[in-house]
Amino acid sequence: xxxxxxxxxxxxxxxxxxxxxxxxxxxxxxxxxxxxxxxxxxxxxxxxxxxxxxxxxxxxxxxxxxxxxxxxxxxxxxxxxxxxxxxxxxxxxxxxxxxxxxxxxxxxxxxxxxxxxxxxxxxxxxxxxxxxxxxxxxxxxxxxxxxxxxxxxxxxxxxxxxxxxxxxxxxxxxxxxxxxxxxxxxxxxxxxxxxxxxxxxxxxxxxxxxxxxxxxxxxxxxxxxxxxxxxxxx
Amino acid sequence: xxxxxxxxxxxxxxxxxxxxxxxxxxxxxxxxxxxxxxxxxxxxxxxxxxxxxxxxxxxxxxxxxxxxxxxxxxxxxxxxxxxxxxxxxxxxxxxxxxxxxxxxxxxxxxxxxxxxxxxxxxxxxxxxxxxxxxxxxxxxxxxxxxxxxxxxxxxxxxxxxxxxxxxxxxxxxxxxxxxxxxxxxxxxxxxxxxxxxxxxxxxxxxxxxxxxxxxxxxxxxxxxxxxxxxxxxxxxxxxx
Numbered sequence: 001x002x003x004x005x006x007x008x009x010x011x012x013x014x015x016x017x018x019x020x021x022x023x024x025x026x027x028x029x030x031x032x033x034x035x036x037x038x039x040x041x042x043x044x045x046x047x048x049x050x051x052x053x054x055x056x057x058x059x060x061x062x063x064x065x066x067x068x069x070x071x072x073x074x075x076x077x078x079x080x081x082x083x084x085x086x087x088x089x090x091x092x093x094x095x096x097x098x099x100x101x102x103x104x105x106x107x108x109x110x111x112x113x114x115x116x117x118x119x120x121x122x123x124x125x126x127x128x129x130x131x132x133x134x135x136x137x138x139x140x141x142x143x144x145x146x147x148x149x150x151x152x153x154x155x156x157x158x159x160x161x162x163x164x165x166x167x168x169x170x171x172x173x174x175x176x177x178x179x180x181x182x183x184x185x186x187x188x189x190x191x192x193x194x195x196x197x198x199x200x201x202x203x204x205x206x207x208x209x210x211x212x213x214x215x216x217x218x219x220x221x222x223x224x225x226x227x228x229x230x231x232x233x234x
Numbered sequence: 235x236x237x238x239x240x241x242x243x244x245x246x247x248x249x250x251x252x253x254x255x256x257x258x259x260x261x262x263x264x265x266x267x268x269x270x271x272x273x274x275x276x277x278x279x280x281x282x283x284x285x286x287x288x289x290x291x292x293x294x295x296x297x298x299x300x301x302x303x304x305x306x307x308x309x310x311x312x313x314x315x316x317x318x319x320x321x322x323x324x325x326x327x328x329x330x331x332x333x334x335x336x337x338x339x340x341x342x343x344x345x346x347x348x349x350x351x352x353x354x355x356x357x358x359x360x361x362x363x364x365x366x367x368x369x370x371x372x373x374x375x376x377x378x379x380x381x382x383x384x385x386x387x388x389x390x391x392x393x394x395x396x397x398x399x400x401x402x403x404x405x406x407x408x409x410x411x412x413x414x415x416x417x418x419x420x421x422x423x424x425x426x427x428x429x430x431x432x433x434x435x436x437x438x439x440x441x442x443x444x445x446x447x448x449x450x451x452x453x454x455x456x457x458x459x460x461x462x463x464x465x466x467x468x469x470x471x472x473x474x
Contacts, residue, residue: 060448062409065423065440072436173308177416188314197318205307205315212306 007190007200014183015207021103021182022172026165028108033115038145040120051116058113064174066110071102071178099180103172111168118160122153155226162219166212173208183207248438253429260425261446263339267421268411271343272404275350282351283358284384297355304352309410313345317417338417346414350407357399361392394465401458405451412447422446 004011039051058066074097085091126149134144176185187200194200240251286297304312320326320335334340365388373387415424426443430436463470 057448059405060451061444062412062423062447064409064412064415065426065444065447068423068427068430069436069440069444072430073440076436170308173310174413176310177413184308184311184314187311191314191318195322197315197322201311201315201318205303205311208308208311209303209306 004200004203005190005194005196007186010181010186011183011190011200011203014181014186017100017180018172018182018184018207019211021100021107021175021180022169024104025107025111025168025172028104029111029115029164029168030161032108032112033119034150036112036116037119037123040116041123055113055116058110063106063110063171064177067102067106067174067178070106071097071099074102074105099175099178102178103175103180107168107171107175110171111164114164114167115161118157118164119153121160122155122157123149125156126152155230158219158223158226162215162223165215165219169211169215170208248429248433248435249442256420256425256429257422257443257446260420260422260443263419263424264408264411264414264421265450267339267343267346267414267419268408271346271350271411272407274343274347275354275407278347278351279354279358280389282355283362286355286359287362301352301355304349305356309345309349310413310416312349313342313413313417316345317341338414338419342414342417342419346407346411349410350403353403353406354400357396357403358392360399361394361396362388364395365391397458397462397465401454401462404458405454408450408454409447 036051036054039047042048078095078097082094085093130148130152131144134148139147172182173184176182176188179185183204187204191197191200282297282300286294286301288294317338320331320341326332326335369387369391370383373383378386411421412423414421415427418424420428422443426439430439433439
């Protein structure tokens with residue numbers, strides 16, 4: 001029904017790369033967000049200072065600039081480190097900084113900053129009495145964090161995580177600029193070669209639309225489940 | 235430029251007067267592009283948001299479809315579709331439109347405007363829908379018709395509720411404008427990419443431009459905080 005001029009398999013592979021990239025970045029972002037939020041709420045001046053610097057820095061710089069910096073700069077930094085290690089210690093170390101890794105690292109770092117804010121708000125929404133109760137039971141800090149704070153915080157964090165995920169998904173299109181052959185890149189090459197921009201970009205746009213619409217439904221479902229025990233006051 | 239700056243720059247390999255001028259031109263292009271798309275986007279979004287709250291699904295439906303499509307797909311794809319797509323419209327190359335659209339700036343402006351208008355429409359719609367019902371009832375009781383109610387009561391009240399979310403949209407647009415460099419526009423990011431490829435110095439080129447964007451972002455954040463303080467003056471707690 002839809003003639004993709006032989007680019008169909010490449011587009012499908014590109015779509016898989018986009019999805020892999022999105023999920024790996026999400027995992028990194030969630031991890032960084034938890035660490036960042038814990039640092040901000042830790043009461044330690046140094047830790048919260050570092051976390052604040054991180055979130056401010058990330059929110060001031062465009063994602064594309066960050067990505068170009070990591071991609072081009074990352075390789076130069078690795079080369080410098082590799083030269084240094086070889087000259088001083090004779091250690092043979094080299095590492096190819098490919099676009100996929102730069103993409104995951106950049107998107108993870110950017111959304112880690114947004115997740116930090118989401119989780120910080122969610123942690124603050126946990127009732128202090130719960131934490132006091134955990135202390136009274138002799139829970140260690142780590143135990144309180146894992147058994148009391150995180151499970152109760154997640155419910156409050158879910159809408160924020162959902163919003164961030166929607167934006168993250170669309171940000172993955174940027175990796176085509178640094179040369180990763182995701183579906184946007186394949187579509188661009190096909191559109192240029194065949195001189196048919198609509199023919200290739202509209203299916204890709206539709207895939208993004210399906211992904212965002214599907215996630216929206218999934219997040220709504222998760223949110224309903226997470227709030228099962230909560231009486232909604234209106 | 236003063237002589238001592240020129241002299242200092244002459245001893246610097248990368249940040250010469252010439253590269254700084256390139257960055258400056260890029261800054262002008264970025265500000266120009268973002269400012270125009272935001273202004274036009276806002277002007278389009280206000281009427282769309284009002285129409286989006288109309289009960290008739292034949293009016294609000296198409297607007298919903300428009301905002302859903304533009305918010306659900308990446309701006310990069312929208313830019314590609316418009317940039318590569320206009321040349322393919324049959325017959326356009328013979329009309330005067332081609333003179334305008336062959337420059338990459340205008341397709342980019344169109345894509346950014348459509349994108350920001352979609353987000354802004356939803357922001358303003360949200361603010362309109364959450365107008366306290368009492369305010370509307372009071373306006374009706376005063377005998378105001380729909381237009382007057384909209385102009386005097388609903389829109390000013392909605393503006394206060396929308397300004398916070400809109401400031402985020404403005405900053406998002408500034409950052410998103412970096413992708414203009416992909417369609418050969420030399421904006422701030424485009425200048426950085428040129429300078430990177432000329433000197434093969436990623437840190438100098440991109441960290442400098444990141445700082446430029448940060449300064450722009452903080453100026454915007456500051457300006458919006460002032461605006462919010464001004465609009466929400468009546469909610470400020472009474473100082474002792």
